[in-house]
Amino acid sequence: MKTKTSRTCALATALPLIMAAGHAMAGEITWWAPEFGADRAEELAAKFEEQNPDITVNVERVVANGLQNRVLVALQSGNTPDLVDLANGWTIPFAATGGLMQMDDLVDELGIDMSDFLPAAVNTATYDGALYALPFRAEAHAMIYNKDMFEAAGLDAESPPETWAELREAAEALTDGNQYGYGIAGGGEVSNTIFRSLPFLWMNGGGILNEEMTESILDEPASIEAVEFYTGFLENGWAPPSTLENDGTALRRLFIAGSIAMYQSGQFDLVSIAEENPDLDVGTAQLPHPDGKDPAVILGGWNFAIPEAAENKEDAATFLAFLAEPENMGFYTDTFPARQSAMDMERFQDPALAPFREMLEYARQQPANENWVQISQMYFDGIQGILVGDGSAEEMMSETASQIDGLLQ
Amino acid sequence: MASRTRSTWPIYPAVALLVVITMFPFLWMLISSFKQLSELYTVPPTWIPVAPSWTNYLNVLFESNVPRYFLNSVIISAGSTAIALALAILASYGFARFKFRGRTAAVALIIVGQLLPTAAIIVPLYVVLNWLGLLNTYLGLILAYLILTLPLSVFMLISYFRGIPVELEEAAIVDGASRLGVLLRITLPLSMPGVVAVIVYAFVTTWNEFIFALCFALDSSTKTLPIGLAEFTTEFNTDWGAVMAASVVMTVPIAILFLAMQRLFVGGLTAGGTKG
Amino acid sequence: MRVSKRFVGPLFVLPALFVLAMLVFYPLVYTFVLSVTDPAGNYVGLENFRTMLDQRLTSRTLQNTFVYVGFSIVFQIILGTAVGILLNAKFWGRSGIRALIVVPWVIPGIVAATTWGWMFHTEFGIINYMAQSAGVIDAPVGWLTNPSTVMPALITVNVWKMFPFVAIMVLAGLQAIPEDLYEAARIDGAKLHHEIYFITLRHLRPVLASLTLLLAIWGLNAITIIYAMTRGGPANRSIILPIQIFRQAFEFFQFNQAAALSVMFLLITGVLMVIYVTVFAEKE
Numbered sequence: 001m002k003t004k005t006s007r008t009c010a011l012a013t014a015l016p017l018i019m020a021a022g023h024a025m026a027g028e029i030t031w032w033a034p035e036f037g038a039d040r041a042e043e044l045a046a047k048f049e050e051q052n053p054d055i056t057v058n059v060e061r062v063v064a065n066g067l068q069n070r071v072l073v074a075l076q077s078g079n080t081p082d083l084v085d086l087a088n089g090w091t092i093p094f095a096a097t098g099g100l101m102q103m104d105d106l107v108d109e110l111g112i113d114m115s116d117f118l119p120a121a122v123n124t125a126t127y128d129g130a131l132y133a134l135p136f137r138a139e140a141h142a143m144i145y146n147k148d149m150f151e152a153a154g155l156d157a158e159s160p161p162e163t164w165a166e167l168r169e170a171a172e173a174l175t176d177g178n179q180y181g182y183g184i185a186g187g188g189e190v191s192n193t194i195f196r197s198l199p200f201l202w203m204n205g206g207g208i209l210n211e212e213m214t215e216s217i218l219d220e221p222a223s224i225e226a227v228e229f230y231t232g233f234l235e236n237g238w239a240p241p242s243t244l245e246n247d248g249t250a251l252r253r254l255f256i257a258g259s260i261a262m263y264q265s266g267q268f269d270l271v272s273i274a275e276e277n278p279d280l281d282v283g284t285a286q287l288p289h290p291d292g293k294d295p296a297v298i299l300g301g302w303n304f305a306i307p308e309a310a311e312n313k314e315d316a317a318t319f320l321a322f323l324a325e326p327e328n329m330g331f332y333t334d335t336f337p338a339r340q341s342a343m344d345m346e347r348f349q350d351p352a353l354a355p356f357r358e359m360l361e362y363a364r365q366q367p368a369n370e371n372w373v374q375i376s377q378m379y380f381d382g383i384q385g386i387l388v389g390d391g392s393a394e395e396m397m398s399e400t401a402s403q404i405d406g407l408l409q
Numbered sequence: 410m411a412s413r414t415r416s417t418w419p420i421y422p423a424v425a426l427l428v429v430i431t432m433f434p435f436l437w438m439l440i441s442s443f444k445q446l447s448e449l450y451t452v453p454p455t456w457i458p459v460a461p462s463w464t465n466y467l468n469v470l471f472e473s474n475v476p477r478y479f480l481n482s483v484i485i486s487a488g489s490t491a492i493a494l495a496l497a498i499l500a501s502y503g504f505a506r507f508k509f510r511g512r513t514a515a516v517a518l519i520i521v522g523q524l525l526p527t528a529a530i531i532v533p534l535y536v537v538l539n540w541l542g543l544l545n546t547y548l549g550l551i552l553a554y555l556i557l558t559l560p561l562s563v564f565m566l567i568s569y570f571r572g573i574p575v576e577l578e579e580a581a582i583v584d585g586a587s588r589l590g591v592l593l594r595i596t597l598p599l600s601m602p603g604v605v606a607v608i609v610y611a612f613v614t615t616w617n618e619f620i621f622a623l624c625f626a627l628d629s630s631t632k633t634l635p636i637g638l639a640e641f642t643t644e645f646n647t648d649w650g651a652v653m654a655a656s657v658v659m660t661v662p663i664a665i666l667f668l669a670m671q672r673l674f675v676g677g678l679t680a681g682g683t684k685g
Numbered sequence: 686m687r688v689s690k691r692f693v694g695p696l697f698v699l700p701a702l703f704v705l706a707m708l709v710f711y712p713l714v715y716t717f718v719l720s721v722t723d724p725a726g727n728y729v730g731l732e733n734f735r736t737m738l739d740q741r742l743t744s745r746t747l748q749n750t751f752v753y754v755g756f757s758i759v760f761q762i763i764l765g766t767a768v769g770i771l772l773n774a775k776f777w778g779r780s781g782i783r784a785l786i787v788v789p790w791v792i793p794g795i796v797a798a799t800t801w802g803w804m805f806h807t808e809f810g811i812i813n814y815m816a817q818s819a820g821v822i823d824a825p826v827g828w829l830t831n832p833s834t835v836m837p838a839l840i841t842v843n844v845w846k847m848f849p850f851v852a853i854m855v856l857a858g859l860q861a862i863p864e865d866l867y868e869a870a871r872i873d874g875a876k877l878h879h880e881i882y883f884i885t886l887r888h889l890r891p892v893l894a895s896l897t898l899l900l901a902i903w904g905l906n907a908i909t910i911i912y913a914m915t916r917g918g919p920a921n922r923s924i925i926l927p928i929q930i931f932r933q934a935f936e937f938f939q940f941n942q943a944a945a946l947s948v949m950f951l952l953i954t955g956v957l958m959v960i961y962v963t964v965f966a967e968k969e
Contacts, residue, residue, distance in 0.1 A: 060628050061474075063636060072938065073531065073624055079539050093938065178452065187830065187918060242807035244830030244919045257450040259808060276446050374937040381742075384920035388832050406739075420776045427768060431786045431849065437811055438800045453814050500701035507694025515702055520958065521951075522709040523902055530712035531934075537711055556708050559701060561899065568895055572861050588693055602857045610850075617793035619909060635793055649803070656796040663791045664784070 028056045029082040029315045032071070034064040034302075037085070040332050048322050055315045075099030080307035082316040086133060088124035088301045089191070092368040095125075095132035101306040101313060103131045110321040120299045121338040124365045133303035134324060139335035140297040140359035141195060143288070144255065144269060145262040147281040149174055153261075160262075160285040164200075164229055167262075167288040171238040174261035181238040183254055183263035184230060186387045188247020190373075190380040194366070195248075195298050196264050197383060201226040202296035202364065203289045208379055208404070213369045216404035218379065218397040228393040231386045244387055256280065266300060267335055267356040284355045299363035301338060336360065371407050378403050435660070442466070442653035449649055465654035474629050475655055478637035481626075482616055484547055485633060489554040490611040493562050496555075497607060501566030502592045506575070523560035530556075531624050538625060545627040553621050558611040565610065569603030570596060605670050616663060634659050719944035733945035742921060742929070743946075747953075750925040752836060753843070753911075754904035760844040761900055762893060765851020770885060772852060773859040783856070790849040794909035801842045802914045805829050829915050832922045839923055842910055847903070851896055858892035859885065898961060905954055926950050 033041035038061040045057035060081060062070065068090050074080045075097060086094060094100050107114060112134070114122060121135035147157035153173045161167040171181030185192040201207050206223030209216055217223055233239040240246070240259060251263045256277045264287060273282055289295040304323060306316050322328060330342035336357065337343060348357070366372060382400035386393050441449060443461040469475050503509075504516065534553060535544070543549030577599070578591045586594070597604065619635045626632045638655050723729045737743050772783050789797065804811050805828040813825040828838045866884050875883070886893075908927050911917065917924030917932075930950065934943035 063623070069936075070624060073535055079544060097938075188916075240808060241825060241827055242830065244827060245807060253450045254808065256447070257452065257809075259452070371937070374939075377932070377936070381921055384918055388830070388919050388922070390832075390920060403740075420771065420774050423771055424776065424782055427771065427786060428782060430845070431789050434797070434800045434804060434845070435788055435792070437804060438796070441803070450809055452809060454809060454811050496701040496704060499697045503694045503697025507697070509692075509694040511695070512698075515698055518702060518705060518709070521713065522705045530709075530716065533712035533715040534708070537708070552704070552708060555704055559705060563701060564895060564899070568891060588697075602860065606853065606857060613791055617795075619793070619795055635795055638793070638795060652799060656792065656800070659796065660788070660792050664788060 027054050027312075027315065028058065029312050029319060030058045030060055031319070032060045032062045032067075032081045032084040034067060034085055035061050036064060037332060037334060044323065044328055044332060047328075048319055051322070052318065055318065057319060072097075075307055075309070078309040080309045082306065082310040082312050083319060084305055084307065086303050086305050088121065088135065088299065088303050089366050089372075091125050091133045091303050091305065092127045093370060093372070094305070095127040096370050099308055100132040101308050101310065103134065103306070106306075106317055106320075107131060107134070110317060110324070112321065112324050116326075116339050116341050118299075118338050118340060118360065120363050120365055121301055121303075124299065124301065124368075125303045125305075127368070133305040134320060135301060135303045135338035136323065136329050137303075137333040137335055138299060138301040138338045138360065138363075139266050139268075140299060140356060140363040141199070141264050141266055141287065142297075142355040142359050143262060143264055143285045144273075145283045145285065146255065146258070146260075147283045149179070149258075149261040150283070157281075157283060160283060161288050162286070163288055163291045165291060168229075168232075168236075168238075171233060171262065172236070175238045178259060180240045180254075180260050181262060182233050183246065183251040183260035184233050184239045184243055185246055185248060185251060186234070186243040186384060187245040188250065190376050192247040193380050193383055194376050195300065197227070197230045198366075199287060199295070199297045200230050203287075203293055204229075205293070208375060209367045209369060209408075213367055213408070215408060216375075216401035218382070218404070219394075219401040224394050224397050227383070227386070227397055231383065231393060234387055244384060267353055270352055282352070284352050286355050286359055295359065295362050297359045297363050299360075299365050301335070302333075303338075369408075374407060375404050378407075438653050438656055442650060442657050444650060446650055465650040466658075468651050469655045469658055473637065473651075473655075474632070475634070475637045475658065477629055478632050478634045479658075481547070481631055482634040485550045485554070485631075486612050486615040488547060488551040489558060489615045490608055492551065493555055493558040493611045494604070494607055496559060497562035497566050498592070498597065498604070500563045501570055502588075502596065504563070505567045505570035506578075506588075519560045519563055522556055523564075531620065534621075535624060544625060545631050547631060550622065550625055550631060550633070553625055554615045554618060557618065557621075558614050562607045562611055565607055566600065566603055569600045573599050609666075609670060612666070613663065616659075716944045716947050719941050720948045722941060724941060729941075733942045734949065737933075737942055737945050737949070742924070745921055746924050746926055746929045749836070749923060750905065753840060753923075753925055754901060756836075756840045757843045757847070757904050758897060758900045760840065761847045761851050762897060764844060765848040765896075766855050766886075766889070766893065768848065768852040769855025769859060770881060772856055787849045787853060789846050790853075794846065794907070795913055797842065797846050798910045798913035801845075802829065805838055805914075830919045832919060835915060835919065835923045839911055839914060842914070843904070843907070846910065847900065851900070854892055854896055855889060858889050862888045898958070901957065901961075902954070905950075926953075 031041065031045070038059060041059045045059050048057055049055065068087070071084060071086065071090070071094065075094060076099070080099075091100075114131075117135055118138050121138045122131070125131055125133035125135055143160065145157075145160055150157035150160075150170075153170075153176070155170055155173060161170045167182065174181035185196045187193075198208065201223050204222045204226040206220055206226050207217055208223075218227075234241075234243045240254060242250070242254075246254070248265055248269075251260065252265060252269045252272060254260045255263055255269075256273055258280075270282065270284070273280060287295045287297055304320055306313055306320065310316055323332065324339070326337070326339050326342035327345070329337045329339050330345040330347070333342075336348060337345075342348075343357075367375075369375065378400050382396045385391060385396045390396060391399075440456070440458065442465050443458045443463075444455075445458075445460060445462055445464070448455060448459055500519075504512065534556075538544045538549045538553065541549070543552065573596055577595055581591050581595055582588075616633075617635060618633070622633045622636050626636065634655075638652060638659070720733055721728060721730060723732070768786065772779065772786070803809075805813075807813060807825045807827045807830070810825075810828075812828065813822070816822045817825065826834060828834045862884065867880060870880055870884060906927060908931060911923055911925060912928055912931070915923045917928050926946065927950070930943050930946045933939050933946060
């Protein structure tokens with residue numbers, strides 16, 4: 001199997017035109033921060049500049065949509081920022097291209113205590129045994145539900161479903177006319193469906209890839225059963241007919257509009273729900289699991305990385321150390337901080353957040369395979385195939401498994 | 410005389426239907442832009458906003474980078490349109506009026522330019538712009554947009570120039586005018602509808618372009634409006650009201666521009682030329 | 686001093702060619718090089734082509750691409766020509782209407798896609814609401830998620846977006862038709878459809894021919910509408926070639942395979958163009 005490192009070398013030799021950006025100067029660093037956190041990024045930059053008058057931080061607000069492509073293009077051309085926020089799922093593929101700076105020594109030098117970081121988050125930044133990014137944000141999905149609807153359906157709003165069987169019962173009881181029991185994702189970006197369905201496969205002992213990542217286990221009974229459980233919500237009419245166009249945002253909208261009673265999402269949804277429909281009585285709970293088994297969930301989050309081609313790595317490192325301080329990390333994150341010591345901050349103590357925090361204990365990283373994006377696309381196509389009625393879960397997943405195997409050999 | 414004109418009443422229902430079909434999505438966009446988020450997601454949808462609000466517009470105009478992106482869009486679109494027009498006028502005249510060696514190859518190159526899938530050329534194009542030091546500059550985007558606008562502009566003008574009788578030019582050439590002079594003084598004024606079409610086409614294409622801008626404009630000094638529109642789509646919260654308001658803000662100037670061009674467009678200069 | 690006549694034509698053409706060669710020639714050559722090499726830059730022959738053709742997805746993509754582009758062109762030309770002719774007639778408020786109907790073409794593809802996507806929404810979409818109120822459908826239709834409606838819906842948006850352009854071009858073409866021809870025909874007692882067929886369409890033929898070519902090129906190249914509305918879904922029912930290229934390159938990071946797809950894309954479009962130009966040139 002060819003490695004991505006060789007690809008980058010090839011690009012570098014094939015394109016001798018690559019030049020330095022030219023305008024970056026010592027004492028100046030450029031930071032690509034996604035739009036949704038850019039206001040806080042600017043505040044942090046100002047605070048840092050106060051402490052380090054000889055370094056200027058240019059915060060570049062970047063659109064989260066398409067950011068992955070832009071970072072890729074930047075890494076391949078060598079015209080990069082000095083510091084960039086990466087979703088944890090992209091980190092290893094980017095590290096594999098050789099475009100990110102290896103950080104083990106740097107972290108030692110800066111005295112950042114890696115044992116304080118959530119181990120699963122550190123895994124998302126580790127490639128070939130070396131660290132290529134510094135996790136700053138970590139999150140896991142939990143279940144969000146409408147307490148009033150529970151009561152109207154005669155369910156106990158204080159004891160939400162804990163097992164799959166209970167979830168199905170509740171979903172059925174909560175479905176009534178234009179109101180649907182449980183919203184699942186079947187559209188939008190691939191990751192929406194991965195984040196909401198793969199945990200069920202894991203809980204059941206299944207998954208998309210085996211541990212060694214040498215073949216797909218989607219055609220195994222445990223995986224098929226979990227896929228049937230997930231897609232069954234639409235087949236049974238407990239998920240809205242718009243399922244195939246629903247991503248995370250759409251599910252939240254449906255929840256706010258009172259069209260679905262339960263769905264799965266990250267804690268960031270609680271803020272929007274409270275803003276847009278303050279009257280909604282929202283409950284949160286852990287993800288339901290098969291009877292007698294543990295729940296599971298995908299670890300979401302973001303990491304800081306310094307590109308290998310960065311102009312000003314030295315000052316970027318100084319700034320990174322500043323950002324890694326627990327209070328700054330706790331301030332910057334949209335969800336939870338990757339550093340456990342930052343978890344004590346006031347903003348993470350809301351009781352509604354407790355299930356999200358508990359779910360972090362069951363969080364696993366997505367498989368760190370270099371073909372993961374393509375594999376997850378194939379899996380998503382298979383799930384959509386089931387949802388539109390192209391075939392049964394067993395047929396579609398067997399076919400998907402053989403396609404993935406073709407990619408892995 | 411009555412036999413020379415046709416009755417016009419069947420035109421009106423057809424026109425009314427046409428207007429409804431073309432304008433409805435735009436109207437719905439406008440209505441949605443005045444709705445608050447909670448009302449956008451209501452069943453059944455409301456035709457008139459219950460609590461109409463300027464919030465979305467205020468957000469777009471004062472709380473975002475949209476005004477700056479607007480300026481960038483104007484500069485880049487105008488610059489690219491001007492260059493495309495100048496190059497296209499010369500090239501189309503060359504193609505329309507002259508036969509020369511390599512002409513077929515030249516046309517082929519232009520067709521290829523039009524056909525090249527955008528997705529396939531972003532990485533090499535990025536490298537070229539980087540090498541020229543034009544990444545994240547107005548000029549870089551202006552040049553990149555020529556790929557999108559120049560080939561078609563050339564084709565559009567070729568067909569217009571061919572529609573203009575050569576005899577008009579020949580008379581002038583006999584009078585001693587140079588070919589460039591003939592082009593500028595005789596052919597071009599007769600081709601105004603075509604020129605206007607090229608302007609509108611090039612301007613709109615560059616105004617609306619998304620993928621190149623996303624890759625080649627790295628910060629707010631060069632980002633264009635479509636990118637600004639996308640910036641409302643934050644990771645977890647799509648602010649549709651603001652997106653709709655920004656869309657209106659983006660659309661109105663272009664509609665006005667078109668309205669202004671309309672007179673030139675329908676002025677019948679071509680008809681006058683062929684009759685004259 | 687006068688330039689030798691032989692060089693006048695090339696001189697006019699040269700500046701545009703130079704710019705395009707700079708911006709197109711290098712990327713083009715680079716695309717071909719990528720398509721026959723592996724990530725390490727070694728020559729691998731047609732390996733990348735084989736990999737892509739082995740995927741069942743590719744045949745579906747090709748089929749979708751032809752359906753999407755073909756049907757779009759047919760309806761764009763028909764609707765656009767009809768509207769162009771309509772707008773050439775004299776009626777009250779004509780210039781305002783002419784400007785108004787261009788709005789769909791003027792608004793950005795992303796805006797059009799977003800607005801229509803919003804209108805097509807199963808739960809909150811105005812289209813389902815109106816269709817249900819009118820009794821056309823009983824239950825909400827998932828226009829963009831139902832395998833049998835997704836293509837027609839996307840073609841509708843594409844036609845809606847592009848037919849005004851056809852109409853403008855047709856209108857410009859119509860104004861080049863001398864008014865006397867019509868007057869003469871009317872004096873001879875020609876019916877309206879005779880006028881349209883014998884005078885209007887005859888004169889429009891070159892315009893319509895180049896428009897068809899243009900729409901084919903645009904249709905083949907256009908990503909925005911489908912990408913923004915369905916991302917090629919559901920279950921790849923609406924994926925077209927440029928989206929597969931984009932995905933292969935910028936989502937899967939397989940630049941060489943994407944380049945192979947691009948080359949196939951170029952060959953297909955190239956063949957279509959040659960056929961078209963040949964047929965058109967013979968008629969001329």
